[in-house]
Amino acid sequence: MTKIIISFVLIAVSIFIIFGYVKPTFDSAEEIKSNTVQYDKALNKAREIQELKRSLLSQYNLFAGSNLGKLKKLLPDDVDNVRLVLDMDGMASARGIRISSVKVQKDIDKKTDVQGGSVVGFNSAALASQQYQTLVLEFAAVATYEQFKLFLQDLEHSLRLVDLVSLEISPSSRSGRGTLSDTISTTPAIYRFNVGIKTYWLK
Secondary structure, X not given: OHHHHHHXXXXXXXXXXXXXXXXXXXXXXXXXXXXXXXXXXXXXXXXHHHHHHHHHHHHHHHOOHHHHHHHHHHOOOOOOHHXXXXXXXXXXXXXXXXXXXXXXXXXXXXXXXXXXXXXXXOOHHHHHHOOEEEEEEEEEEEEEHHHHHHHHHHHHHOOOOEEEEEEEEEEOOOOXXXXXXXXXXXXXXXXXXXXXXXXXXXX
């Protein structure tokens, strides 16, 4: 009888040890193991980010001072209205052209329907995620057709990223009407060009 009682006591103690100590300890060990796996993943991700940072920094350092300056001119990180106007005036002056009636305005983030009404908030999610902003520069130039064509070629090959968004051509008052001999003269005709260009910069 005593042996049976001792056996039941030992079984009860074993069950108590299993459910009171072994199982909680095992569950805790499993939780620690799971956390360890997550920490390892986080450390690996951190190492990948560090490697990417070093790689990008190495690529950035490959740009010499002059090349970095060219890159910033291509797509600057701020808007410099004065510098933009001076750049346009410099290219125009190189072709014997003087610009006037300069207007600078930020591009409007909205669309216009066919009736002329504006649709505000068009594709607002895309606009909000846009990583650059735009600027529209309008100016007038008085020149011959050949002069203006060369100016546009200079603008096309310049480092500054620009788009021609509007162009109006009209006879210049400097041409005058003159006499018949003036009309048949080989002197090139002079026109007034109203130009609109769009440029970009990073936010």
